[in-house]
Every structure is written in C-alpha cells, then in structure tokens.
Amino acid sequence: MIAVDVDACTGCALCLGSCPFGAISMVREKASVDREICTLCGACVEICPDGAISIKKADIISSEGKDVLIFAEQRGGELARVSLELLGVGRGLATDCGSTLHAFIIGENLQVVSEKLIHCGAQVVHPVDLPGLSDYRTSTYTQIACSIITRLRPGIVLFGATARGRDLAPRVAQRLNTGLTADCTELSIDPVEKILLQTRPTFGGNIMATIITPSRRPQMATVREGVMELPEPDVTLTGLVKPFAMETPLEGIHEFCEVIHEKRRAVTLGKAKIIVAGGRGVGSPQGFELLGQLADLLGGEVAGSRVAVEKQWIERERQVGQTGSAVAPDLYIACGISGSVQHRAGIKGARVVAAINTDPDAPIFHRANFGIVGDVREIIPLLIAALKS
Amino acid sequence: MKIIVCVKQVPDTNDVKTDVETGRIIREGVVSMVNPDDRHAMEEALRLRQKHGGSVIALSMGPMQAKNALMQMLAMGADEGYLLCDPLFAGSDTWATAYALGTCIQHLGLPDVILCGRQATDGDTAQVGPQLAEYLGIPQVTQVRAVVEHGAGFRVEAFMEEGYRVVKVAPPLLLTVSSECNQPRYPNMIQIVQAHRKKKVTVLSAADIGALAEFSGLNGSPTRVKRVFVPAPPPKGELFDGPPHEAVEAFIMKLKEYHLVPS
Numbered sequence: 001m002i003a004v005d006v007d008a009c010t011g012c013a014l015c016l017g018s019c020p021f022g023a024i025s026m027v028r029e030k031a032s033v034d035r036e037i038c039t040l041c042g043a044c045v046e047i048c049p050d051g052a053i054s055i056k057k058a059d060i061i062s063s064e065g066k067d068v069l070i071f072a073e074q075r076g077g078e079l080a081r082v083s084l085e086l087l088g089v090g091r092g093l094a095t096d097c098g099s100t101l102h103a104f105i106i107g108e109n110l111q112v113v114s115e116k117l118i119h120c121g122a123q124v125v126h127p128v129d130l131p132g133l134s135d136y137r138t139s140t141y142t143q144i145a146c147s148i149i150t151r152l153r154p155g156i157v158l159f160g161a162t163a164r165g166r167d168l169a170p171r172v173a174q175r176l177n178t179g180l181t182a183d184c185t186e187l188s189i190d191p192v193e194k195i196l197l198q199t200r201p202t203f204g205g206n207i208m209a210t211i212i213t214p215s216r217r218p219q220m221a222t223v224r225e226g227v228m229e230l231p232e233p234d235v236t237l238t239g240l241v242k243p244f245a246m247e248t249p250l251e252g253i254h255e256f257c258e259v260i261h262e263k264r265r266a267v268t269l270g271k272a273k274i275i276v277a278g279g280r281g282v283g284s285p286q287g288f289e290l291l292g293q294l295a296d297l298l299g300g301e302v303a304g305s306r307v308a309v310e311k312q313w314i315e316r317e318r319q320v321g322q323t324g325s326a327v328a329p330d331l332y333i334a335c336g337i338s339g340s341v342q343h344r345a346g347i348k349g350a351r352v353v354a355a356i357n358t359d360p361d362a363p364i365f366h367r368a369n370f371g372i373v374g375d376v377r378e379i380i381p382l383l384i385a386a387l388k389s
Numbered sequence: 390m391k392i393i394v395c396v397k398q399v400p401d402t403n404d405v406k407t408d409v410e411t412g413r414i415i416r417e418g419v420v421s422m423v424n425p426d427d428r429h430a431m432e433e434a435l436r437l438r439q440k441h442g443g444s445v446i447a448l449s450m451g452p453m454q455a456k457n458a459l460m461q462m463l464a465m466g467a468d469e470g471y472l473l474c475d476p477l478f479a480g481s482d483t484w485a486t487a488y489a490l491g492t493c494i495q496h497l498g499l500p501d502v503i504l505c506g507r508q509a510t511d512g513d514t515a516q517v518g519p520q521l522a523e524y525l526g527i528p529q530v531t532q533v534r535a536v537v538e539h540g541a542g543f544r545v546e547a548f549m550e551e552g553y554r555v556v557k558v559a560p561p562l563l564l565t566v567s568s569e570c571n572q573p574r575y576p577n578m579i580q581i582v583q584a585h586r587k588k589k590v591t592v593l594s595a596a597d598i599g600a601l602a603e604f605s606g607l608n609g610s611p612t613r614v615k616r617v618f619v620p621a622p623p624p625k626g627e628l629f630d631g632p633p634h635e636a637v638e639a640f641i642m643k644l645k646e647y648h649l650v651p652s
C-alpha cells in the first residue's frame with residue numbers, strides 16, 4: 001500500500017514528475033496517488049524531500065535478510081542434480097549480496113547428503129531429519145519450508161523446477177505473500193538496487209523478460225534442471241550443518257502417498273551424447289523416420305520441437321526446450337527447426353550444434369557452430385548415404 | 390458433486406506481441422483459444438459429474454473476449470460459466486490471479502473439486518493451481534495423470550521424475566490435470582447451438598466478489614516485469630549453402646573436425 005502523509009506533504013509536486021506512470025496528481029495542494037495506476041515502483045518515495053510518501057508492504061516477512069536459501073531436493077535419499085546446480089548459482093548470488101548461502105533439505109538420514117551440499121557450495125545446511133519425511137507431501141513440506149524461511153529470513157529462495165519443486169514453491173510463495181518467477185534461465189543481482197533479476201524466456205518470439213519482486217520478501221524463483229552449470233564438488237569446503245527443529249507439530253497429513261517407480265520407455269534424452277532433432281520443416285512422420293535412421297547411424301536419439309510434438313510426429317517425452325527436456329549432448333543436429341528462444345533454452349548445454357534449414361536467416365544458425373542451408377528432405381538422405389559409405 | 394474448472398484463454402499463435410513499455414502481453418487482435426490442458430481438466434470434470442451427478446462450473450478471469458472460451462466449455466458440457474472481468478485485475482501475476490480466482494470461488498461457494506490445467510501455454514508457469522489451493526487452504530495434487538474413485542475420496546496418480554506417485558485425498562481438493570489424463574470430447578454442432586441458447590456466462594466484477602484493489606491486478610502482484618528485451622543474437626555459425634552434395638561433404642568434414650564421427 002502506498003500512502004501520503006498529508007501533514008508532511010508540502011505540495012512541492014516533485015513527485016508528479018518523478019512518477020513514470022502518471023499516477024500522481026495534486027489534490028488541494030497535496031500529492032494524491034491513483035492506486036489503480038500506481039505500480040509501487042517507489043520513484044516518488046525516493047524523490048520526496050519531506051519523507052511524506054511511504055510504501056507499506058503487506059508482507060509477512062520484512063526485507064532485512066540478504067542470505068540466499070535453496071531447497072535441496074532428495075528423491076529416495078539421492079540429491080537431485082538441479083539442487084547442486086542451484087548451489088552453483090546461489091553461491092554467486094550470495095557473494096554479490098555479501099551474504100551467506102544456505103540450503104535446507106527434508107527427509108531421513110541426511111548426514112551424507114548434507115556433507116555433499118557443503119562440498120558443492122552450501123555454507124549452512126539445515127536438514128529436517130524426521131521419520132516419515134522421505135516421501136514428498138505437499139502440506140508437510142510447505143509447512144516446513146515456511147517455518148525455515150520465516151526463521152531465517154533469507155532475501156532469496158530458489159527451487160528446482162521439478163515435479164516436487166513446482167508443486168511446493170507456488171504453495172510456499174502464496175503462503176508468504178511473495179512473488180515467484182518460474183523457469184528462470186538467468187539469475188543475477190542488480191548492482192545498484194541489490195535486488196534479484198530473474199530472467200526467463202516469454203511469450204513466443206525471441207523475447208526475454210526480466211522479472212523482479214520489488215518490495216516483498218523473499219524473492220523466489222524456480223530453475224529447470226540443466227540450465228545452470230553444475231559446480232565441481234570440492235571436498236575441502238567446509239560449512240555448518242544445523243539441524244532444524246520444527247517448533248510446531250507437523251500438520252495433519254491429508255495425503256498418503258506411495259511412489260511407484262516406472263520404467264518408462266527408455267527416453268534418455270538428458271543423457272544422450274548425440275541428438276538428431278526435427279521441427280516443422282521435417283514435414284511429416286515419414287520425415288522423422290529418416291531422422292531416426294540418421295540417429296541410429298550416429299548412435300544417438302531422436303527429438304523434436306514443440307511444433308513437431310503438437311503435430312504428433314514425435315512423442316511428447318522427446319520434446320526439447322523450455323517446456324520439454326533440457327539436453328546436453330556432444331552433438332545436436334537441428335533439422336527444420338527455426339530455433340525459437342524456448343527451443344534454444346533446452347539446448348544451452350549442447351557442446352556442438354549443427355543445423356539444417358532452408359532459411360539462411362533462421363535464428364538456429366546463430367546458435368549453430370555450422371550448418372547447411374538446404375531442404376532436410378534432400379539433405380538427410382544424402383547425409384545418411386555419405387555416412388554409410 | 391460440485392466442481393469448478395478454471396479455464397484460461399490463451400493466444401493461439403506463437404508470435405504474441407508484448408507491450409514493450411509495461412512488459413505485459415497485448416491480447417487484443419490475437420486469435421485465442423482455450424488453454425489445451427484446461428480442456429483435459431474440463432473432460433475430467435464431466436466424467437466426475439457423470440459418475441456422481443452434480444454440476445460443473447467453468448470459471449475464467451480475463452478480458453471480455455474470454456467469454457468465447459467459456460462458451461466452448463459450455464458446449465463441451467459445463468453447466469454454467471463465470472467470467473471474472475474487471476480492469477482492476479489487469480496485469481495480475483500468478484499470486485494476484487490466485488487471489489482473484491480464490492475470492493471468486495469463495496463468493497460462489499467452495500466446491501468439492503477444483504480442476505485446473507497443469508500449465509497454461511502463455512505464461513507457462515504451472516503456478517496458479519497450487520497458489521489457488523493454498524489461498525483456499527485445501528490440498529492439491531499437481532500434474533495428475535489419472536483420477537480413480539476411492540471410498541469417500543480419490544486415488545490420484547501424479548507425475549514425478551521417478552515415474553508417478555499415488556495420493557489418496559478427500560474433497561475439498563484441487564487437482565491440476567495433465568494431458569495424459571484423458572482425451573477431451575469435441576462438442577458437435579447441436580451442443581454448440583444449445584449452449585448458446587440455453588446456457589449463460591455470468592460476468593462478475595471485482596466489486597461483485599468483494600476483491601480488494603490492493604491485492605488485485607498489477608497493484609497486488611508481488612512481481613513486476615522490469616524489462617522485456619530481444620537478446621542480441623550471437624554471430625552465425627559457418628554455413629554451407631552450395632549444392633547439396635558439396636554441403637553434405639563439408640558438413641561431414643566438420644563432424645570429423647569436432648571428433649563427432651570417426652575420421
């Protein structure tokens with residue numbers, strides 16, 4: 001809520017000019033803010049010489065804390081890879097804020113994994129180690145996460161955009177009345193304002209958006225696996241393991257769960273060394289059969305863009321990109337794929353990218369190390385023939 | 390059984406324009422459709438109604454044109470449509486969307502089951518469902534791929550990296566439905582005509598549901614779009630645009646250079 005202290009306001013009108021949104025007018029020689037236009041950006045608060053304008057936050061948590069906290073996710077006692085990647089970015093953010101990197105983890109028998117978190121950059125680890133906590137439950141995990149955040153008052157909290165993270169983080173953000181930015185591809189600290197800049201691809205085209213959480217705390221974000229760099233574990237790193245004790249009894253658990261491990265049809269895109277991917281330009285299911293032949297020849301996997309999945313030329317599990325898998329092969333061959341920002345978000349980790357496209361100006365060529373300007377229907381058979389001989 | 394399905398109208402094309410000033414999307418003039426996952430949510434609602442009786446409400450927050458999305462849901466089989474439409478809600482992030490939808494659901498009366506799509510194709514956050522459940526203080530299961538009856542409640546299968554998990558949960562509850570859950574029905578001409586003739590979409594304003602300005606829209610949103618930008622593209626890679634067989638030869642030379650195929 002923005003408020004003008006009418007007794008303190010001298011009617012100097014400096015704020016009028018400062019407002020980028022034209023939300024302020026003078027009413028009986030006092031500043032008056034149109035709340036429907038105001039975005040609470042704070043420009044008027046800065047400029048007011050009399051301290052007459054204030055933004056009162058409806059937050060539960062004040063913005064004092066600067067520490068960075070990450071949710072370390074265990075699945076059956078194993079740490080999720082994305083949690084370690086979060087430690088990598090988290091450490092950088094903490095350094096830029098002049099603060100400490102914390103991690104919390106919920107489960108059973110967490111000694112070994114706590115050590116591992118320290119070796120990957122956590123300075124303080126808060127294990128919540130209780131019988132019955134190894135299986136994920138929304139209500140219990142939310143309660144624990146909120147307790148830890150309320151006690152530690154971190155400035156930033158990061159979650160992996162996994163099934164669990166995407167279930168938990170929004171629930172926590174809503175309970176704490178703060179913002180949450182999904183699927184960030186870049187996180188950094190604004191050098192002047194010291195707030196978290198959360199950048200994510202958005203709305204078709206090649207557009208990126210930087211999202212901030214200006215006044216509420218903590219600033220929360222999720223990050224997909226494979227987007228950030230995995231830190232090298234360093235066994236000489238030391239840190240504190242501080243078991244976290246819940247002060248309130250765990251909430252009545254109204255969900256009982258059992259995890260069923262399913263051998264899905266072996267789609268191992270994330271681990272594939274070579275991927276041959278196709279998009280709209282491949283044109284047909286038959287076209288994808290050709291890509292399959294090429295992949296087989298190279299000992300790789302086939303994948304597709306969202307368009308190819310929507311056209312049902314290839315299964316959904318094989319979609320690469322922001323809403324599909326993030327992959328990190330040695331070679332990624334993009335056939336008839338334009339290379340939208342959402343698609344490229346999934347191939348950040350690829351060592352070499354090659355592309356085949358009829359349009360020499362297709363954005364994919366900017367990501368590709370090399371490529372052919374040509375028709376996939378003509379080029380792929382030639383490639384197969386040449387590789388066979 | 391009372392069921393509410395949250396339905397979002399999303400742009401049909403991938404080339405959506407954004408207002409570079411505010412960072413918000415320009416929805417006018419873009420062909421719109423019902424968010425694909427929300428059709429699956431509606432299908433699941435209709436199946437539940439078939440088994441248990443009761444009613445299905447389709448609820449959307451958005452501009453007036455989102456009425457079309459709700460009409461499609463009525464044609465599919467929903468009993469009533471509600472459109473939450475007010476300039477006050479413009480620019481809502483997921484927190485504020487959950488606030489608005491939640492306040493509206495409290496106004497309409499908490500149903501037994503709330504169904505959302507797993508994720509909307511525009512914002513692509515998958516946050517509104519869980520945030521709405523939290524606002525209403527009810528349990529949630531996200532990324533649901535199957536719903537089975539279980540005593541007084543449900544046995545729900547939900548996607549996880551390891552496979553799936555089985556959750557037993559009793560109403561009131563919220564589920565976010567993924568496309569593996571079912572095959573949505575397509576309404577025929579008669580159903581479309583009947584929907585337009587016999588069913589109605591009620592438009593509600595912020596005042597109608599008692600939503601407060603300080604929690605609504607851009608003003609109530611904890612997040613802000615600071616900047617929207619087109620990243621400068623890195624330089625192009627090496628391109629072979631000669632005759633196909635020559636290009637292929639050069640391509641294979643490159644693969645060898647990078648030690649990707651044996652030379």
Ligand SMILES: Cc1cc2nc3c(=O)[nH]c(=O)nc-3n(C[C@H](O)[C@H](O)[C@H](O)COP(=O)(O)OP(=O)(O)OC[C@H]3O[C@@H](n4cnc5c(N)ncnc54)[C@H](O)[C@@H]3O)c2cc1C
Nearest residue numbers: 279280281305306321322323324336337338342358375376
């Ligand atoms: C929120 C959101 C999330 C998204 N997530 C993803 C995601 O995870 N993954 C994803 O892939 N997309 C995603 N998209 C969609 C993305 O924006 C693009 O629409 C999509 O990647 C385009 O697929 P495409 O390259 O196959 O098709 P197009 O963009 O249509 O490109 C086809 C290309 O093929 C070329 N071509 C045509 N004919 C031939 C031929 N005969 N031979 C050779 N080349 C030919 C054309 O020149 C063109 O460059 C997302 C979009 C949104 C809004």
Ligand SMILES: Nc1ncnc2c1ncn2[C@@H]1O[C@H](COP(=O)(O)O)[C@@H](O)[C@H]1O
Nearest residue numbers: 395396450505506508509514515516517
């Ligand atoms: N404006 C809205 N009106 C109704 N339902 C919505 C709205 N926004 C999101 N939802 C619901 O929340 C789900 C997830 O949306 P999102 O968090 O944007 O990915 C959608 O599939 C809808 O069911």
